[in-house]
Amino acid sequence: MSIIALSLFPKILIGILVGIAALVTSIKLNKRYRLWQKSQSVFYLIFGRSYECNCGHKAKRKTMLTIDGESGIYTLDKEHKYCPQCWINAAIKCAWCSNTIIPGDAITLYTPQDKDFKVPEHAVVYKRTPHLQLVGCLGWNCADTGMDRSGFWIMPGKVQRAASPMEMMISGMSNGDDGMLIVNNLSNPNEAVLIPEEIAKPGE
Known part of the structure; x- marks a missing residue:
């Protein structure tokens, strides 16, 4: 040695x-x-x-x-x-990994990419048209990226839609911004741009 x-x-x-x-x-x-x-x-x-x-x-x-x-x-x-x-x-299961989503949790709204995908019985559907969107968790082992945070699961058991960081960045770039975006806490609704239901139109 x-x-x-x-x-x-x-x-x-x-x-x-x-x-x-x-x-x-x-x-x-x-x-x-x-x-x-x-x-x-x-x-x-x-x-x-x-x-x-x-x-x-x-x-x-x-x-x-x-x-x-x-x-x-x-x-x-x-x-x-x-x-x-x-x-x-009001707690639900993630459509993708089956982990529990409780009121207040940040969520994703992914669309199945596999044509043969079978929607689990426990899955919560956010929208059916123009593309199927299922409520999922923002877990490290589930979500592709934190930039896909698309809202929050809130009482009495529904989605509070929020602009995802990706949507915000794309919107900023279209308005001439440099494409940079800083979000300190993706799980904090106070740092999110919330979208009213009449605009988000869930369930359609």
Whole structure:
């Protein structure tokens, strides 16, 4: 073994140990956070006040929800628009990878390229004409690119159309722009150009 390799060995070992320590710490913090979430949900379940939601159901201020094995705390908004159960009922499956899409998630609206493509039973159709468009997720292992973000899945279970970064870039270039576009957060509706339903005309 060379002198250089021997001199690097302690640094490599320290790096490995630091990585293991960080992983263990992350696991412990995650467990503590989940315990804190469960404690919150139990507290509100026993002592929390029930609110009348606009959907017609009653719900606590905070409720522990589990969708496809993932758990989290659902907190009612100030207007008490929707209860936790209605929020769960609004969740759908991605037409392409079957991952869960929950209200608030960014979505794609791809058109099947294969003529023999069979639309899955769980798929949600956004438009049928002039081309079939299916609601999909923006997951790393599913969407071709973040520039295909075409809207958001919102309550009570529908698409809020938004101009995709690609559409915005093409529009800018047609107006003489240099074709550059910066979007900090594709999952943030506040950074998106939302398209009203009367213009998007979903379901046609």
